[in-house]
Amino acid sequence: MTQAPRVAVIVFPGSNDDRDAAWALGALGADPTFAWHADQELPRDTAGIVLPGGFSYGDYLRSGAIARFAPIMEAVDAFARDGGPVLGICNGFQILCEAGLLPGALRPNRTLTFVCRDVPLRVERTDLAFTARCDEGQRLSIPIKHGDGCYFADAELLAHLEANRQVVLRYDGENPNGAVADIAAVTNEWGNVMGLMPHPEHAVDPLLGASDGALILSGLVDAAREHALVAA
Amino acid sequence: MKATVLVRPKQGILDPQGDAVGSSLRQLGFAVDEARVGRVVDLELEGSDPAAAREQIERMCRHLLANPLIESYEISLEGHDE
Numbered sequence: 001m002t003q004a005p006r007v008a009v010i011v012f013p014g015s016n017d018d019r020d021a022a023w024a025l026g027a028l029g030a031d032p033t034f035a036w037h038a039d040q041e042l043p044r045d046t047a048g049i050v051l052p053g054g055f056s057y058g059d060y061l062r063s064g065a066i067a068r069f070a071p072i073m074e075a076v077d078a079f080a081r082d083g084g085p086v087l088g089i090c091n092g093f094q095i096l097c098e099a100g101l102l103p104g105a106l107r108p109n110r111t112l113t114f115v116c117r118d119v120p121l122r123v124e125r126t127d128l129a130f131t132a133r134c135d136e137g138q139r140l141s142i143p144i145k146h147g148d149g150c151y152f153a154d155a156e157l158l159a160h161l162e163a164n165r166q167v168v169l170r171y172d173g174e175n176p177n178g179a180v181a182d183i184a185a186v187t188n189e190w191g192n193v194m195g196l197m198p199h200p201e202h203a204v205d206p207l208l209g210a211s212d213g214a215l216i217l218s219g220l221v222d223a224a225r226e227h228a229l230v231a232a
Numbered sequence: 233m234k235a236t237v238l239v240r241p242k243q244g245i246l247d248p249q250g251d252a253v254g255s256s257l258r259q260l261g262f263a264v265d266e267a268r269v270g271r272v273v274d275l276e277l278e279g280s281d282p283a284a285a286r287e288q289i290e291r292m293c294r295h296l297l298a299n300p301l302i303e304s305y306e307i308s309l310e311g312h313d314e
Contacts, residue, residue: 061271062299069296098299105301107241112248150246152302178246 004031005224007048010076010092012037012056012067017089017201021052024201028214030221037070047231048085048224049076051092053145053199063106063148064094073099083230085129085223086193087216090146093185093195102188102195103161104153109146110178116145118210120172121184121198125165128187129223130194133215139172140212142198144184149197151179151186164189169196192223233277233285234310239298240270273297282312 007030011018022032033043037056042049056067067073073095080086080101088096096102109115118141123134134140153161158180161167169185177197185196200213241247247268254267275292277285289307298305 061296065296065299105299107246107302108248110246110248112252150248152245154301157301178248 003228004029005047005221005228006031006033006043006045007050007221007224008033008035008043008046009050009052010035010037010072011052012054012070012095014056014058015052015054015091017053017199020199021050021089021201024204024213024217025050025221027204028218028221030224035072037067037072039072040075042072042075042079045228046079046084047228048220049079049087050220051076051086051088051095052201053090053092056091056095059091059148062094062098063091064096064098067091067095068099077101080188080193083190083192084227085220087130087220088193088195089199089201090144090149090197093197094148096193096195101193102186103157103166104151104183104186106148106197107150107152107178108148109150109176114145114147115149115176116143117176118143118203119176119184119198121169122172124167124170128168128191128194128219129226130187130216130219131168132219132222134219140169140215141210142200142203142213142216143210144176144198146177146197149177149179151177151183151197153180153183161186168194169198233280233282235275235277235285235289236308236310237273237275237289237293237297238270238306238308239273239293239303240305241268242302242304245302270303282309285309
């Protein structure tokens, strides 16, 4: 029996899905722990990172713009550049974009309304840790709840992302926020950092209506387990 | 020294806030084709060298005040505008 990999959930002032993320990770076989935004270092033996949803620093200026300068982000950046698996959910996605760990930016929803509902998603690639448990083209149902989820990349960047296959999930059917090319999740060039607007941590238990999120989070846990072995 | 930074959504970027303001203005009977909503940051800086101040504010804009992918910015220094 291998040890549960340690996954650090970064807590910013205004994060509000940190506990749900930790609970879900624990249920899926990880050893979740919290890291405070003001810490300089990640917890010992961190093998995976989740940047959770919420409204870090009140979403002042732009969503994620201030959180990217939190002291812990230097350690997150180093971990990501070392190949460690990092998943940004909703506000975490916004922070990763602002920090330059993911391409693009997230803008206010086209409708200007906060959207909160289950959305159908299409899996665009499965050769990534985060989607390794999915099938190519699989339809997932995972809830979204955001005001700033309109993914933007200019024409040049979008062409680059498509050519590099960096789009991981797309909204299937109605586009809930105006995101370009129906993009719901992107990865970095190396495939070890992913951001998504839907909340997999809210969809891990069929009792609560949906469990497709477990596929994504289990992928992260698998990647963390592997990363722990490499780092050991 | 006082300075003002104007941050705008870049041309061509969807600006739902501006669209909502525009349509409200039209509903009120104003002849408005388009409205775009940006942000104003008023700064009070130490020092009195305008060139140094401008260089510093440029860095502020690139690092934090604007996201160059989606926003443009304009800097004006009180009493030093060309």
